[in-house]
Amino acid sequence: xxxxxxxxxxxxxxxxxxxxxxxxxxxxxxxxxxxxxxxxxxxxxxxxxxxxxxxxxxxxxxxxxxxxxxxxxxxxxxxxxxxxxxxxxxxxxxxxxxxxxxxxxxxxxxxxxxxxxxxxxxxxxxxxxxxxxxxxxxxxxxxxxxxxxxxxxxxxxxxxxxxxxxxxxxxxxxxxxxxxxxxxxxxxxxxxxxxxxxxxxxxxxxxxxxxxxxxxxxxxxxxxxxxxxxxxxxxxxxxxxxxxx
Numbered sequence: 001x002x003x004x005x006x007x008x009x010x011x012x013x014x015x016x017x018x019x020x021x022x023x024x025x026x027x028x029x030x031x032x033x034x035x036x037x038x039x040x041x042x043x044x045x046x047x048x049x050x051x052x053x054x055x056x057x058x059x060x061x062x063x064x065x066x067x068x069x070x071x072x073x074x075x076x077x078x079x080x081x082x083x084x085x086x087x088x089x090x091x092x093x094x095x096x097x098x099x100x101x102x103x104x105x106x107x108x109x110x111x112x113x114x115x116x117x118x119x120x121x122x123x124x125x126x127x128x129x130x131x132x133x134x135x136x137x138x139x140x141x142x143x144x145x146x147x148x149x150x151x152x153x154x155x156x157x158x159x160x161x162x163x164x165x166x167x168x169x170x171x172x173x174x175x176x177x178x179x180x181x182x183x184x185x186x187x188x189x190x191x192x193x194x195x196x197x198x199x200x201x202x203x204x205x206x207x208x209x210x211x212x213x214x215x216x217x218x219x220x221x222x223x224x225x226x227x228x229x230x231x232x233x234x235x236x237x238x239x240x241x242x243x244x245x
């Protein structure tokens with residue numbers, strides 16, 4: 001369950017960066033934080049408790065490893081230098097928070113809101129260029145990826161499913177969204193494991209300039225989205241690509 005919270009008007013929160021690093025923040029002791037997290041755990045389980053409200057909290061340097069902060073409210077909080085590795089931050093509201101020099105390795109940021117948050121010096125967020133190098137096959141002018149049609153939604157009527165056809169869609173560029181608007185493509189392994197209807201799997205080519213307009217989600221499991229892709233051929237399982245650039 002993801003709670004819906006009203007967004008605060010930007011005009012009401014001027015001076016955010018000063019706020020999250022100043023004495024205007026409320027201190028939170030280790031024991032208080034433990035109690036808040038325990039109540040939040042109960043709230044998530046539907047066993048009473050209370051949603052974690054850590055707005056304007058000074059959590060700088062906190063040990064939040066493996067903590068469950070899903071759907072928590074962390075707006076304007078100071079999390080600089082904190083250890084959030086392995087934490088569950090799905091659906092959390094981190095707008096205007098200070099995450100400088102924080103450790104986000106292994107954290108789940110799916111569907112969280114990082115609008116206007118400060119991430120300078122943080123570690124652990126996905127490096128898109130490294131992910132591309134590790135998971136996609138280069139070709140002349142771009143990379144190869146894979147796509148099936150119709151498993152989750154009906155494709156647009158103007159998408160021609162034939163070799164050489166180019167399909168396009170507006171991309172939602174938020175990296176916290178695992179699946180959103182765009183031409184969603186993936187690694188071959190992902191397509192093979194997420195194709196319950198045994199739909200044909202197309203090999204597609206994504207030019208570098210199209211990759212520049214796409215997004216690899218922070219918590220991708222092999223899927224990403226781009227504004228345009230070119231259909232090459234229907235894949236035969238077991239075949240492998242070779243770099244040709």
